[in-house]
Amino acid sequence: MPDLPDTPTTSSRRARRARALALLLALAAGAIAAGCGGGGGSTGAGGGGAKADTLVIANAVNVDTLDPAANSVNESIWMTQNIYERLLQPNANGTDVVPQLAKSWDISDDGLTYTFHLGDHKFSDGTPVTAEDVRYSIERSIHYEGGWGFLLEAVKSVEAPDPKTVVITLSRPHAPLLADLAMYAYAVVPEKLLKAQGAKTFFQKPIGSGEWALTQWNKGSDLTFKVNPYWSGEKPNFSTLKIMIVPNDNSRVLLLQNKNADIIENPPGNLINELSANPDLQTYLFPSTRVDFIQLDQHFPPFKDPKVREALNYAIDRNAIVKLAYSGHATVGSSFMPYKMQYWNDSLKPYPYDPDKAKELLSQSSYPNGFKTFLIEVANDVAGNATAVVIKSDLAKIGIDVDIRTYELLTAYDKEDGGNSQMGQRYWTNDIIDPDEVTTFGVDPQGGANAFSSYWGDPTATKLVHQARGELDTTKRQQMYEQIQQIVYDQSPYLILDYSPYRYAAGKWVHGFHATPLGNYNLSLETLTVDQH
């Protein structure tokens, strides 16, 4: 017998004691921990009164750097736009630029000299923003390795003749200049402080002249901002902005439901309807510049045949993709340029779903009996995976056998580029409001990205991209970009699928939150209000 011999008189008492001790031990840790945490409770604002003083936003992606010249991740870009100002900024709809540091500007008749007149702005440490700071910041970003200098190749010089004037001279007319300067990479940093501290130290707790001053940055966890005491614009309705980094989708939703966050980024698409139905919550779908498309690598012979590409366009049921991948919360795509952005061609209509026409077109091509191909998708991209399933099923109906190959993100991109791909899931988002960027990457074979890795090129379209860049007459530019979009629409070097929005969810206690099509929301923070909750 394994049990110990027991003395009958004391056994029950001992057993009780042992049980109580075990229970106590098990509960002790939880009780102590719960007691300890008394002070660290709500991240939202509490107490009485009508308005809360803190806004908490939970983002899905970590902030990697607060150096505007090095930025490429959206969630980091949106932070730098809170901290710094640029000469100009895009308006709330992303359709034009409006003043920021520059209160006005003059353009010479030949379009080669831009003179910017600065307003009175101060960095959050109280020092004034000077033209010298602007000159230094722009030149720093132009020369930053792996940065955004390629946008400003037409810039010959940046000068600061006096503390309130910046003069930019171009070597050739460059129509997108104002849009380029409104880009986050050309944010203005204090030259003297940055040089004194060195970039590595400075960007750990940077100083800018934007609405919000960074007070705490716990890497990988959260960032806290207070209103810049020297902010020249209207004071926001709350004094503290907290950004939490919560990569797990479910955890973000739970944070909102628990009122520990006021706004969450990117709630899962399949939960949008459920969240909207919650009486305490609201969901936002803001128009974005995102264009979802399928790359067709022309190194794969069938995709060189225009009839095949046209057939593919009619074979795909875009409405089914929008329904399945985005629960209906996206717009069916037509032009390769972002939806309703500058010079968008609204005369183009999405290719209708017409499998019979697709079959007929395929029968006229060099591959009348179809062919086998593969489609690269990114693992864990729920919307992308749903899209791939629709495409496979649709193309099977016209005799094209699609093998879906799933790779982790960077591996997928590696496989899609380099000219050994066939079909690949891709998307584009604008960084500037001007279409020069998307046409350079998507149309110009010399633009560096091989026309979205399709290795397609059309001499007329390419010529128009170059001409439009130097054309200062907006009406003529409109015509040129509409013509480029028409050519891409007709030749279909890639299959435009849909325009998907930015998704946010918030408590009903938040009023006036808005993200621009470029994704930044710093403008709405100026007027947003948070009720007590």
Added chain:
Amino acid sequence: MTGRFGFLGRRVLQLIPVVVGITILVFFLLHLVPGDPARQILGQHYTPKAAAEIHHKLGLDQPLWTQYRIFMDRLVHGELGDSVYYNQSAGSLIAERLPATLLLIAYAGVLAALVSIPMGIIAALRRGGIFDQATRIGTLITFAMPPFWFGIILILFFALKLQLFPVSGYGHGFSDHLWHLFLPALTIALAFSTILTRTLRASMLSTMRMDFVDTARIKGISRTTVLMRHVVRNAIVSIVVVFGINLAFLVGSTVIVESVFSIPGLGQLLVAAVESRDYPVVQGTTLVLAFFVVLVNLLTDVVHAALDPRVSYE
């Protein structure tokens, strides 16, 4: 005493080839995986020209062996190189993230011990009883549940329904950390305590069968004294060994649990670094974690030897 120091010295020396082996494995395995950090940096603006500039800047255009030599050279000088993705050194990134992970592991370890030691002992003492059956079924269930799912269930109940603990995050200050880390630590601890409880229960049962236990009782020593001095002391040795060996399990769990609970620890850093092919950070993090596991294994041996006089230092 010299035996003890000699033992320690030999074990520390043995660490060197293990750590070097780990560096080789991590370095070359990582470079075998397709994917390019330049792609992460450039995003959709990836062009072969811009990528080549970044490769040159990061030294990725050098032969692999040269890159390894540079990495080892830096390592010997106590440097891990600069992160490709974050704008700072890999060493400082790891130093920032290490405390959260260590605290989480220690917290989970303590909770696991608090849960499993009493449970294992009582289950063994009341073998076949209701408590024993419940413990065996309970440990089976918690062991079968994946941590990411179990974590969410804990959040739903303790954070959302009872509002006792926060949904996620790490907090500020030690007591706040303890409060924030309770649910994540519990998630790991419950899975871990399964192994500990079952080991302790089995070990207690086999010890109680030993002749010396009967002898002690016949000599008139009280039941409690026999239990504490003879049975538990003997049985607990097995727990220490299991605890040490399974530390790798704890480290592995933190990777998932940190993601579910948004804890800025090494696990989350490692996942992000692997995804963005941030070579210096992956290498550094893996090295630190591997070193940690090896070190704990060493400590386990030392503690084992200290607890059990039958284990020699040879």
